[in-house]
Amino acid sequence: MARSATSTRERIVSAANKLFYGDGIRGVSLDAVAAKAGVTKRTLYYHFRSKDDLVAAYLAGRDQPNLALFRKWFEEADGALPAKVEQIFRNLARSARHPKWKGCGFLRTSAELANMPGHPAIKIGAAHKKKFDAWLREVFEQAGIADASQLSRQILLLLDGSFAVVLLHRDPSYMETAGEAARSLVDGALRGRVARR
Amino acid sequence: MARSATSTRERIVSAANKLFYGDGIRGVSLDAVAAKAGVTKRTLYYHFRSKDDLVAAYLAGRDQPNLALFRKWFEEADGALPAKVEQIFRNLARSARHPKWKGCGFLRTSAELANMPGHPAIKIGAAHKKKFDAWLREVFEQAGIADASQLSRQILLLLDGSFAVVLLHRDPSYMETAGEAARSLVDGALRGRVARR
């Protein structure tokens, strides 16, 4: 058969991405994924050993694009460091207003599979957040902030908190509140740096 | 048949609580709930119209006890306001070290049912968080903090963020980090109050 422009495997992961993110892991059958990918279920099982395998591939596919987007938002923002951090939250609030937005796929998966702590998908989610944390910490270190590690963790707590809260209340303004809190914390850390000279 | 000390309905809700909190909504069948409650499934359906109904009852049953616990932690904590707020996070970290801990039932349910925004269980979860927010806001208002509403929302973001992050990384120390951030924010708000006189 003629090979399509996108590989079969890619089409399956793309279909899984839309369905799993939209309806959750246990809410989506592999019949549905196969149908959306235009493939029989048996073909799906040729490319992936199990549903858990496909779930892991779904999250692995979101890792890099997500990180790149956050970095882009930060780099394109104007102003000093606190304002640049806040801008990430502003952009997030804008994307959360999209009707298909349903929170953070990594966090939602870890919530749904909380009874399987060692699940590959959860490890991928944890690694994703660690990468974001490491990037933020480096940004803070280069700005001369003393406890950059603590600050980056606090910003991440606000970020993930806003995912959870906005998903619950369906009110993206919480992300702006989180952004203001983040700005306060970064501001405070910068003042600490100056005072300590 | 002789009526037991706890009503049949209570036993069903108690069984649902343990199972839904432990394994998630879609991960638990009503057969399993009925079996754990020592009741046939038909009896369960006599007391609850549907699974969604039972899920709502499960979360409604966690509302008051949860709020009472947070208030108790706050009231029993020593020190000034920032320290008392931080103590909530410290206590949460302690409870998160229990092996059966699996995050916040309200947030996990809203994550799992994100494709059903109007689900009764999600409304109950949202109302629960609003109650906590209102209590915290009142505490801040009585302490003379100007923008008590904004501050209470920020604390809630840190709290829910720590639920999500600790569930993902299985590392309760994030709750202590969140507590320190919360203390910073309350401290800053109190200094703002003094400066503005």
Add this chain to the structure above:
DNA sequence: TGAAGTATATTCACTGGTCGGTATACATCC
């Protein structure tokens, strides 16, 4: 070069089991 063999990729049809929900009947109590 071309026939035979092998690895890759895909399909149809199916299975054993689970799930939410129900029809019907029986028991208990005011």
Add this chain to the structure above:
DNA sequence: GGATGTATACCGACCAGTGAATATACTTCA
């Protein structure tokens, strides 16, 4: 005797995963 509560048994739909067969592409070697 009617309202309340519980039990047995069942249904149709769905779901993760599989068996057997087939089509296509690449490799080997006489």
